[in-house]
Amino acid sequence: MDSEGVAMVWQIFSGTGEPASVEAWRALPGPPPWRNRGAAVRHFVPPEGLLDAVNAALHLRRPLLLSGPPGSGKSTLVGLIAAELELGEPLNWHVTSRSTRADGLYQYDALGRLHATQTEGDEGAAAVQNFVTLGPLGTALADPSRPRAVLIDEIDKSDLDLPGDLLNVLEEGIFEIPPLVRDAGAGDHASEKSSTLYHVRGADRAFYPVNNGLVERTNWPIIVLTSNNERTFPSPFLRRCVRFEMPTPNADFVQKVVASYLAEAAEQEQAKIGEFAQRLVAGENLALDQLLNYIYLVSGEARDGARDRLEEVLLAELSGK
Structure with a gap:
C-alpha cells in the first residue's frame, strides 16, 4: 500500500526496454509523505x-x-x-x-x-x-x-x-x-x-x-x-x-517517527525498528528516512521477495563510499 492506502505495483520497471502500455508512467505511485515538506512538518x-x-x-x-x-x-x-x-x-x-x-x-x-x-x-x-x-x-x-x-x-x-x-x-x-x-x-x-x-x-x-x-x-x-x-x-x-x-534516537523515538507516517507497518516491523535503533546508538552513520524508505517499500506482500535486497540497498551506513 502507498501512503494513501492504494495498492502499488512493485515492478514498474522490468528492464526489457519494451513499453508495457501506451501510458506506463501512470503506474508511478505518489511520493511517500516524508518527501513532501509540508507533510514532513x-x-x-x-x-x-x-x-x-x-x-x-x-x-x-x-x-x-x-x-x-x-x-x-x-x-x-x-x-x-x-x-x-x-x-x-x-x-x-x-x-x-x-x-x-x-x-x-x-x-x-x-x-x-x-x-x-x-x-x-x-x-x-x-x-x-x-x-x-x-x-x-x-x-x-x-x-x-x-x-x-x-x-x-x-x-x-x-x-x-x-x-x-x-x-x-x-x-x-x-x-x-x-x-x-x-x-x-x-x-x-x-x-x-x-x-x-x-x-x-x-x-x-x-x-x-x-x-x-x-x-x-x-x-x-x-x-x-x-x-x-x-x-x-x-x-x-x-x-x-x-x-x-539533536540526540541519538532511541528505539522509542524511532518507533514514534515511523508510526507517525506508517502506523500499521510500524507495528509489523518492530524488530527491524529496534535493530535500526541499536545501530544508531552504536554510532553508525544512519538517517531515519532510510528506515522509513525501507519499511514503506517492504510493507506489501508483493515486495517480500525483494526484502533482503532492499535492506542491503537502503539501510547501508552512510559512509560516502
Whole structure:
C-alpha cells in the first residue's frame, strides 16, 4: 500500500526496454509523505528538550543553532515554527564553502544592468532596483509586516568569518545595498538631501521597500542555523546562539517517527525498528528516512521477495563510499 492506502505495483520497471502500455508512467505511485515538506512538518516528532530550546531562542531573540547528523530533522524544524506562528513560508539559505555575507543579504546583477543601459530604449527598464534581489536574510530584515523564519542550512560548511559576520548583521539589524546607496546619492542637492524609495524583489519574489539603499529591521527574524558538526565554532559565535544538539534516537523515538507516517507497518516491523535503533546508538552513520524508505517499500506482500535486497540497498551506513 502507498501512503494513501492504494495498492502499488512493485515492478514498474522490468528492464526489457519494451513499453508495457501506451501510458506506463501512470503506474508511478505518489511520493511517500516524508518527501513532501509540508507533510514532513506535520509529522515532525521533536526530541526531548527541543521545545525548550526553541522557546528560549524566541524569548531571547537569538538564533537557534541545531547540531547533529544529516537526516535528524534539523531543517524541518523551521517549517514547523513558521506554520505554528503564522510567519509565512520560511526563507531558506543553503550555505556552501563559497557563500559570503552578501549572498544572504542581496545580489546585484551589474552586468545585466550594463547590458540593459546599452540596449534598452526605456530608462525604467535599466533602473538599478530592477537588478537588485534580496537574499533570504536580507528579505527577512526588509519585511515590515511580520517576523520571518529563516533557515541557514549547514553553516559549518562556510568559511571561518561568515558565522560571526551574519550575527553582527542580526545584532545591528541594518545593512546597506551599495548600488542603491550610490544611485540615491546621485540625486543629492547641496542644500537638501533627497529621499529615494526603492521597491526591491525579495527571495520570496515579493517586493519590499528600501529607503535610500538602507535596509533597516522592523521585526526580529527567527533564525534556525543547522550544523552537521563538520567543524567547531568560536566561543563569541556560540555565546550569541541558543544551542541544541539533536540526540541519538532511541528505539522509542524511532518507533514514534515511523508510526507517525506508517502506523500499521510500524507495528509489523518492530524488530527491524529496534535493530535500526541499536545501530544508531552504536554510532553508525544512519538517517531515519532510510528506515522509513525501507519499511514503506517492504510493507506489501508483493515486495517480500525483494526484502533482503532492499535492506542491503537502503539501510547501508552512510559512509560516502
